[in-house]
Amino acid sequence: xxxxxxxxxxxxxxxxxxxxxxAKPAKKHWGNPGPLALSGLVLTLTxxxxxxxxxxxxxxxxxxxxxxxxFLGGLxxFLGGLxxxxxxxxxxxxxxCSYGGFxxxxxxxxxxxxxxxxxxxxxxxxxxxxxxxxxxFFYLFVGVLSFVFFVCSLRTNVxxxxxxxxxxxxxxxxxxxEWTHAQGQMALSHRLTVGGGAACFxxxxxxxxxxxxxxxxxxxxxxxxxxxxxxxxxxxxxxxTKTADEEKLQ
Numbered sequence: 001x002x003x004x005x006x007x008x009x010x011x012x013x014x015x016x017x018x019x020x021x022x023a024k025p026a027k028k029h030w031g032n033p034g035p036l037a038l039s040g041l042v043l044t045l046t047x048x049x050x051x052x053x054x055x056x057x058x059x060x061x062x063x064x065x066x067x068x069x070x071f072l073g074g075l076x077x078f079l080g081g082l083x084x085x086x087x088x089x090x091x092x093x094x095x096x097c098s099y100g101g102f103x104x105x106x107x108x109x110x111x112x113x114x115x116x117x118x119x120x121x122x123x124x125x126x127x128x129x130x131x132x133x134x135x136x137f138f139y140l141f142v143g144v145l146s147f148v149f150f151v152c153s154l155r156t157n158v159x160x161x162x163x164x165x166x167x168x169x170x171x172x173x174x175x176x177x178e179w180t181h182a183q184g185q186m187a188l189s190h191r192l193t194v195g196g197g198a199a200c201f202x203x204x205x206x207x208x209x210x211x212x213x214x215x216x217x218x219x220x221x222x223x224x225x226x227x228x229x230x231x232x233x234x235x236x237x238x239x240x241t242k243t244a245d246e247e248k249l250q
Contacts, residue, residue: 030083032218036076037079037080038214039076041099042207043068043073044068044069047065048200052193053197054193063110069103073100077096077103078096078104081094117131133179133182136176136177136178139175143172146167150168155236157229157230159209159210159228163210166203167203173199
C-alpha cells in the first residue's frame with residue numbers, strides 16, 4: 001500500500017532525526033566523584049587526627065579505626081581517583097589515588113596478617129628501633145609528595161592550598177615522631193605526634209568544607225561555599241585565549 005503525504009513526511013522526519021543522532025552521539029553526563037573521595041578522606045582522617053592528638057585518651061597508633069583505612073580512606077579515595085581519570089581530571093586523579101594508596105599501605109602495616117612488623121619484633125613483643133626509623137621515611141616522602149601537590153594547588157583555590165600545606169607540615173612531623181620514638185625520646189615523640197595530628201585535623205576541616213561545597217553544588221543549593229578561586233591570580237604557562245569581547249575592544 002503506497003504511503004500518503006502524511007506518512008512520507010513522518011518518514012522524512014524520522015530519517016532526519018536518525019541521521020542527526022548518528023552524526024552527533026548523545027552526550028554522556030557523569031557525576032562529580034570529588035565528594036565521594038572526600039567523604040572517604042574525612043571519615044578516615046578526622047578520627048585518626050583526633051587519635052593522634054590523644055583526645056579522650058585515645059591511642060595514637062590508629063589500630064582502633066584500621067578498618068576505615070581500607071574501606072573508607074583507601075577504597076573511596078582510590079575509586080574517586082579512578083573516576084576523575086575518566087573525566088580527564090589529572091590532578092584530582094593523582095591526588096586521590098596517591099592518598100588512597102597511602103591509607104591502604106597504612107592499614108596493611110597495622111594489620112597483623114601482613115606481618116609488616118614481625119621481622120622487627122623481639123621475643124618479648126617489643127618493636128625494634130629500626131622499624132620506627134624505617135617507617136619514618138614513609139611519612140617523610142608522603143610529605144614530599146604533599147609539597148608537590150601544594151605547589152600545584154596554587155593554581156586551584158585557597159581551600160586546597162591550606163589543605164596541602166597542612167599535609168606538608170603533618171607528615172614530616174609524624175616522621176620526626178617515629179625517629180624520636182626510635183631514639184627513646186618519648187616525650188618529644190608524643191609532642192610531635194600531637195602536632196602532626198593537629199595539622200591533619202586542619203586537613204580534615206578543609207576536606208569537610210570542600211566535600212560539603214561539592215554536595216551543595218550537586219543539588220543546586222541556594223548558596224555555594226566559597227573556595228577562594230586562584231585560577232585568575234596565578235599565571236599560566238600557556239597564554240590565555242582572548243574572548244570575543246576582548247578582541248572587539250582592541
